[in-house]
Amino acid sequence: MKAFVFLLVVIVISNCLAVDRNNFKTCEQSGFCKRLRNLTPNKHFHILNVDSLKVEGNVATAEVSSVNPEGDTKTLQHLYVFKLSALLDGTFRVELDEESPIYPRYRTQLALVAEPKADELKLIENKDNHVILQNSQGHKVTITADPLKIEFLDKAGNVAVILNEKSLLQVEPLKKKDVKVDGDENAVAVEEPEGTWGENFKSHHDSKPRGNEAVSLDVAFPDADHVYGIPEHTDKFNLRTTTSSDPYRLYNLDVFEFELDSTMALYGSIPVMYAHGPDRTVGVFWHNSAETWIDVENHSDGTVVSSLVNLVTGSSKPKRVDARFMSESGIVDVFVLMGDKPGDAFRQYTTLTGVAPLPPKFSLAYHQCRWNYVDEEDIRTLDENFDQYDIPVDVYWLDIEYTDRKKYFTWDLEKFRHPAEMVANLTAKSRKLVVIIDPHIKREAGYFLHEDATDNGYYVKNKDGNDYEGWCWPGSSSYLDFFNPAVSKYYADRYLFENFPGTSKDVHIWNDMNEPSVFNGPEVTMPKDCQHYKPPQDGLEGISAYWEHRHVHNEYGLWYIRATQDGLLARTDGRYRPFVLTRSTFAGTQRYAAVWTGDNMAEWGYLAVSVPMCLSLSVAGVSFCGSDVGGFFKYPEAELMTRWYQAGAYQAFFRAHSHIETKRREPWLYDAQTMGLIREAIRRRYALLDFWYTLFYEHTLDGMPVMRPLFQHFPQEKETYTIDNQYLLGDKLLVRPVVEQGVTSVQVYLPGRESGTIWYDVDSYQAIPANGFFTQNVNMAKIPVYQRGGTIVPRKERVRRASPLMAEDPYTLIVALDSQNTAQGSLYIDDGETYEYKQNKYIYAKVSYESSSLTYKIVNDQASYPTRSWVERVVIAGIKTAPKSAKMVQGDKQTALQMTLHKGNDVLVIRKPAASMGQSWQINFVY
Incomplete structure (x- = not known):
């Protein structure tokens, strides 16, 4: 009863109050x-x-x-x-x-x-x-x-x-x-x-047994x-x-309910x-x-x-920070x-701390979450509704209520009696499940994890050397000490299928509360004088025999997610790529998990701040970033919800999530017009999924952020230095989400004035020369996105209910010409889920356009992947003179192609070239 009352108080406080600064140090x-x-x-x-x-x-x-x-x-x-x-x-x-x-x-x-x-x-x-x-x-x-x-x-x-x-x-x-x-x-x-x-x-x-040591x-x-x-x-x-x-x-x-425009600490620390x-x-x-x-x-x-x-003194300070x-x-x-270009410095950091591994492809699609989907019937109905309303989704999430009374690696056998069957039903439709596992372990007699940790000394110790006890969602809790290799191995083994019945390779993991969060601890976390494992060394005893939590605090979540990833890899003998989401972040987090920006609110300011927050994380190595679409706390009205989906569709991690006390907000619960706009935003994401996947593959090669500040590619343009309401995806798409309420136009900055860069509105293919700020009219259906001239972006227009079903579908190549009538792009293809790409079972192709030809060349000559996908359409934007004819050349086969020139916006469309993505090809033009 004591635990219930305490947790009820926490929930009430979290719903009714903004952050209480008095709980956190100045x-x-x-x-x-x-x-x-x-x-x-x-x-x-x-x-x-x-x-x-x-x-x-x-x-x-x-x-x-x-x-x-x-x-x-x-x-x-x-x-x-x-x-x-x-x-x-x-x-x-x-x-x-x-x-x-x-x-x-x-x-x-x-x-x-x-x-x-x-x-x-x-x-x-x-x-x-x-x-x-x-x-x-x-x-x-x-x-x-x-x-x-x-x-x-x-x-x-x-x-x-x-x-x-x-x-x-x-x-x-x-x-x-x-x-x-x-x-x-x-x-x-x-x-x-x-x-x-x-x-x-x-x-x-x-x-402070060691005294001051700053x-x-x-x-x-x-x-x-x-x-x-x-x-x-x-x-x-x-x-x-x-x-x-x-x-x-x-x-x-x-x-709880962090405030905006603040230097206060949050869930992550990347120095x-x-x-x-x-x-x-x-x-x-x-x-x-x-x-x-x-x-x-x-x-x-x-x-x-x-x-x-400066005006009064007639002098100016030299630039310096x-x-x-x-x-x-x-x-x-x-x-x-030492840089010296932005990309050089970003790469130098990921050279030290690592790049994000190639994620499973489904994880880049749309995720649906709530604290909490109630039971198996709720999940089944949810799944049916996504199909009924023709909204694609790849992943459903279960928060803490799926467990047996907050005991992790268990199921509530009243509400989730048949977890393996539930998972199999989702898998049959090419969908996945993510379940939450938090670091607090319920101190309950008979709970296997607590008993094992107690018997083997696996818990973090308090200052007196006894098992540390704090309060979190289960009530009285203790915390595994992942600095001990035996503890990390024990925890990783809990993910083996025999140790976590009901799971399969299609069940992935969400690590929350891993700062670690301790409701009754100083600043809602673990006391600094708690003791962590230190490898034994001759002659060291007393306080020399352990590390204090003060030394390792920001690293604790990193050790936790590493053990999670190890466990997910071990359960399939390293064959399948795991997906892990973490809230706590530190340098190197990108090697193990995606990140979301935490418990935000359904307010316009929180939608707006998701952009600079993810930009900051991206340049700090963590490209796989997103915010809770719609806001975790409170209820988003139709306009805010629509704009948040439109913004989320262009952030790397795309998940809707909400608090247990909020009104249900699945897309079909809004009016028909709003639901249609949300559906369209999600479909935009799926059409670009292979573009996202290619960006993440290229990140593994060069360490570049996927989401980039404008100054990364336009380092001389001072206007870009303080722009953080728009960004680049790779060097190809510029995104300016609408984060203001009730607007009919927004200001957009198109960089590249000195270099003569051309940008193309992705909806109309209208060419817009870079000239700094301009006014973009918007209605509720408009997401301001522009493709950079000189680039080629792959799309898949046949959006299905889940991304694996689109694997063999055809591509549309969007060719946006620069002032020299050239363009380049790339495409990465593999099976989307295994590590077989490391045995050269993949395709990485470069696509290039010049006035005489469009060339698709597979650059990994020793590699192969048996894709059945093909090109059904090529759209060339910015073409001034139409060719008289075009011919596809692939291997020994040559095929005359049909073309249509749309003179109103200088767009040439080549229909059904039927070129296979499994081998190189070329389209030759005759003028």
């Missing part, structure tokens, strides 16, 4: 943030001992000492080890750790996909307080020894990134409590700052107009100046930041999984105050990404 309430942020620049110096410098291979090492300019004799100098590594792909790594820490300091473990590959590093100069080094690509690093400053120069010799210019570098030395000065037992103990050995927040006490570093980006990244926040894509507000916070938290200006794009990746605060100061942000100051990273623990470990 910088002033976070001891290390307050402490470090109050440090005065250029007062706490570090000096590099140039005589200790050694360069071996790709690594330079040296001794660094901290000094106290105030001359306080009680504060001793402290020694650190400095390490600079040159890595392939134009990246450097800077590390600073204590020379002899009394305890090992935590180093983030799982974010990197592998040990970074080494480049060469040459010592160019070492004299007069300066050291100059250079990598193989011509980037130079200038180190000023006293005080320590590190400058990274681009290939032209311009300073692109500066570390520690303001001498805000800090690595707080680890201490033991009650240690006397100089080991003299009769001396007075050093007075410690308030909160060194413990902090309080509301009713919670954090014991790290910080200031980073400068000369010549930058703006900085981007460090998701997840509900802010604009270009980051604001925070000097008069709280810094951006990275600390994975479950924030990569990019700086962009006309001269270059660079980035820094702060490799740290502890709570982190990041200050930003843009010195040329164009604010009214700065503009007035400063940032400062502050983390509660760990070491200084920062990667400098």
Whole structure:
């Protein structure tokens, strides 16, 4: 009864209140943030001992000492080890750790996909307080020894990134409590700052057994107009100046009804930041999984105050953005990404943290979810209605109520008596099921998972070394410690079909609440002094024998989803690609799961913010992103619901979802006109599914975001730097979703004025020369989407009830000509679900157009895939002169083709070329 009452209170609060800021810390309430942020620049110096410098291979090492300019004799100098590594792909790594820490300091473990590959590093100069080094690509690093400053120069010799210019570098030395000065037992103990050995927040006490151990570093980006990244926040894509507000916070938290336009922490923490200006794009990746605060100061942000100051003084500040990273623990470990184009910097980051694996094709289609579809009959009726109303869907989702009283890997045997039969019925119609598995384990006697975890010591421990107990949906809960390899293996094995009856290869997994969310914990999460597994090491005991949750917090969800993916792979012996959705995100999340933006609301502002939120995640490696279509909380009226479906159809993860207390909102429950518009939005998604699939395949090759900011392809156009209500899909489609209520027109920016770029409205094929902003008229059926001139996009016009049924259907190729009458595109085809593509069972083709021919060439010559798909139509937009005839050539076969020229919009349509996608072909034109 106690658990029921507590959960009822939580649900009521979540329905009735916006986020309660009092539940979450400000910088002033976070001891290390307050402490470090109050440090005065250029007062706490570090000096590099140039005589200790050694360069071996790709690594330079040296001794660094901290000094106290105030001359306080009680504060001793402290020694650190400095390490600079040159890595392939134009990246450097800077590390600073204590020379002899009394305890090992935590180093983030799982974010990197592998040990970074080494480049060469040459010592160019070492004299007069300066050291100059250079990598193989011509980037130079200038180190000023006293005080320590590190400058990274681009290939032209311009300073692109500066570390520690303001001498805000800090690595707080680890201490033991009650240690006397100089080991003299009769001396007075050093007075410690308030909160060194413990902090309080509301009713919670954090014991801090290792004392203060924070790290910080200031980073400068000369010549930058703006900085981007460090998701997840509900802010604009270009980051604001925070000097008069709280810094951006990275600390994975479950924030009920999060607010907009905020630097507050949310579910994800990816500490990569990019700086962009006309001269270059660079980035820094702060490799740290502890709570982190990041200050930003843009010195040329164009604010009214700065503009007035410049006008009065007759001067202008040079373009520059400063940032400062502050983390509660760990070491200084920062990667400098030297760019210099936006795509270069984005690729350098995914080279470090990995790309998203090729997803199963169904996962890019439409998903239908609710907390909760009630029972098997509800699922059956849902499925029948999608067919009755001719709305395609690939996946149904089950939230926590499908389980036996919130016990995961079980079914409610009253409501879901025949799960295997239910799944088989969906599979027979080419549809899938996703079920939720959360990290909180119900503490109930007789529940196999709880019993096993208790007996084997698999739970995270509290500060006293006992199993940690918190509250979540099941009531009293404990949490598996995935840092222990035995625990991750045990958990992964729960997904074996024999351990999770009712599942099949067509049942996939949703990992929610994995920040981890703890309803009665500090800031609705796990206490920082909880204990995690650490591999045994000789001579280490006491607090050295475990990691605290403070060290690993932002990484916890990453370890969880890795174990989930391992389990889904193991259940089919690695044959089938799994799909996992996660709420908690960190660097490297893209290797294991898709991400959604969390518990949003059915309000226009939340629809609008889904675009910058997914843009920020995309450039931080997580391309597989979307928001809950319609909003999780509240009820969307017809206009908002329509616009959200239209927007969601052009985001990578496309799922409708809603809260248990909201009114049902399946498409057919709206009026007929609204349902028709929703159906059309979903059908647009299915028509472009092979385009999406090709983009994700190409992401595995080059690490480029699927969803891209405009400045990635138009880096010189300053107007694009702050546009975050529209975006590119690959380099081919520009999407400007309608996120404003009641509008009949929207402003759209078409980039590429200087290069003469042409854009084509995908509905009319009307050519629109790039000329900056223009007014696009919209009605409720209009989604402003434009194809870039010079590109070719594949479509499938025969939309069926689920995507697997479209696998062998024919293609339409949309050829949009540039000013030179050329265009290029690509197409990827495989079986959509297995890993057989890794054995060359796939097709990857390049499509190119010039005035004399259209060529389809399979570029993976050693590969093959027995597709029966073919080309039924070619649409060429922007053609000025129609050819007299056209002939298809495929192998030994030549076929004359029929063509129709639509002079009103300069469109040539070639009907039924009947070219097979399984081999190369060419259409030749005669004028």
